Amino acid sequence: MFRPPVNRAMRILDRSFFQKICPISAARVHSPTDISHCKRSLERSKDILALPRLLTVVPDPTPDFAKTGKKCLLLQPEIKYDDPSSWSATLRELESDGKVTLIPYDLHLKYDYWTYDDIMSAIMPEDQIEDIPQGFSMVGHVAHLNLRELGHSGKTPLAEYKQIMADVLVDKNPKITTVINKIQDVGTENPFRTFQYEVLAGKDDLNVEVKEEDCTFHFDFAKVYWNPRLHTEHARMVSSLKRGEAVCDVMAGVGPFAIPAGKKEVFIWANDLNPDSFAGLKDAITRNKVHRFVRPFCEDGHTFIRDATTSLLNDSYTVTISKSITSRQRRASNSGNRSDKLVQDAQSEVLVQPKIFSHYIMNLPASALSFLPAFIGLYTPSQRTLFHPHSSTRLPMVHVYCFSTKSEDNVAEKKDIRSRISGLLKCEIDEADEKLELCIHDVRDVAPKKRMFCASFRLPEEVAFREV
Numbered sequence: 001m002f003r004p005p006v007n008r009a010m011r012i013l014d015r016s017f018f019q020k021i022c023p024i025s026a027a028r029v030h031s032p033t034d035i036s037h038c039k040r041s042l043e044r045s046k047d048i049l050a051l052p053r054l055l056t057v058v059p060d061p062t063p064d065f066a067k068t069g070k071k072c073l074l075l076q077p078e079i080k081y082d083d084p085s086s087w088s089a090t091l092r093e094l095e096s097d098g099k100v101t102l103i104p105y106d107l108h109l110k111y112d113y114w115t116y117d118d119i120m121s122a123i124m125p126e127d128q129i130e131d132i133p134q135g136f137s138m139v140g141h142v143a144h145l146n147l148r149e150l151g152h153s154g155k156t157p158l159a160e161y162k163q164i165m166a167d168v169l170v171d172k173n174p175k176i177t178t179v180i181n182k183i184q185d186v187g188t189e190n191p192f193r194t195f196q197y198e199v200l201a202g203k204d205d206l207n208v209e210v211k212e213e214d215c216t217f218h219f220d221f222a223k224v225y226w227n228p229r230l231h232t233e234h235a236r237m238v239s240s241l242k243r244g245e246a247v248c249d250v251m252a253g254v255g256p257f258a259i260p261a262g263k264k265e266v267f268i269w270a271n272d273l274n275p276d277s278f279a280g281l282k283d284a285i286t287r288n289k290v291h292r293f294v295r296p297f298c299e300d301g302h303t304f305i306r307d308a309t310t311s312l313l314n315d316s317y318t319v320t321i322s323k324s325i326t327s328r329q330r331r332a333s334n335s336g337n338r339s340d341k342l343v344q345d346a347q348s349e350v351l352v353q354p355k356i357f358s359h360y361i362m363n364l365p366a367s368a369l370s371f372l373p374a375f376i377g378l379y380t381p382s383q384r385t386l387f388h389p390h391s392s393t394r395l396p397m398v399h400v401y402c403f404s405t406k407s408e409d410n411v412a413e414k415k416d417i418r419s420r421i422s423g424l425l426k427c428e429i430d431e432a433d434e435k436l437e438l439c440i441h442d443v444r445d446v447a448p449k450k451r452m453f454c455a456s457f458r459l460p461e462e463v464a465f466r467e468v
């Protein structure tokens, strides 16, 4: 009864079509002081009309009564004002006590009332209602659909409804002001992982602001890569990094790993070959005030891995962290018992940037594995003394993202990834070797037969110090 009217021929959104009058009954409450009591009683007896987003206490439909502030309570459609046999015991009692009178009520529902799903279900073919895209991603004010993926043979192409979908999405989501549709797979032709798109609704303005892990990013979504579905993966990786470590983010984008890690006071050298990503990264560093921990670079990742490793070895850099002074410390400083120097020491901490990266992150799943040969001979044999057992420093962890197929248990996929890594490093990378700490993490499904993984392993000595 409360569903919108149906028009499966509609291809251009006609908002005025979606309106309807539902004849129901209402309980006119005679005294304003009885409204709360009557409402509670009728809620308990389940007589009240409980529809989402609909007020149940409404002005009396008779204008003269409404002027005096009289209210009505909307009732379930089974209850008929002129048929007491349809009334519950509670309703009868309220009526016989003279607190309410049942009256007819025309409930007007309009386009604004119904949801995106309600409206699209009234337009799309019945056997395609389950295909209505729910999983659009939102990047700032932009909603992006990927309708091409969702076509089914023998059914009306979803593309026929894309304009209506976009208009309804904008109407129903105050945060969405632009709707785009991808017209080409991400990254198939573009190393920067940007995509071709068409604007379906709103302005062609993809300058967005997004928040992730309490950090703010501003960028042109048409020019840089950003995927809200990687949020969990970004958080997982950042949570594994320790304060004071040095980390090399080889394909950093605008910094979804780097900026939150910088906030954790990890020394991050963040690189991206795309000048627009680099600009977005620099903006995020300033905006999130992490300039002391995050250094931006715009280089090719292959050379960056080696150049950054050498530069870090030769870089002496410290960050002094001022600690907030506790009232106890303040009393100590005022007591004159300590020298200024001692108080100063109690208020600040010096973090020394390490000479060795603890982690390399490479999130470019289509080709990051091909960057692995850059780790062969990353250090000279004479630099072995920098590492365990000559020092407490361990060789770095490499986190490389890649795609593989999809299966229930990922067994074949993990084997495939291990063998690709082993081939590229010319060194057996296997779970059996505990020193490698190999872990292949299932990140997310990206297509019906494609899954994204993150392979993490400690760089083997024979790779790191191999003479080339």
Ligand SMILES: C[S@@+](CC[C@H](N)C(=O)[O-])C[C@H]1O[C@@H](n2cnc3c(N)ncnc32)[C@H](O)[C@@H]1O
Binding pocket: 191, 192, 193, 225, 226, 227, 230, 250, 251, 252, 253, 254, 255, 256, 257, 271, 272, 273, 274, 277, 299, 300, 301, 302, 363, 364, 365
């Ligand atoms: C999948 S995105 C990942 C970005 C970011 N790390 C994230 O998690 O959202 C891959 C990034 O690699 C960058 N890229 C592509 N080729 C590169 C290369 N040869 N060297 C460095 N960065 C590269 C792209 O510009 C893009 O920003």
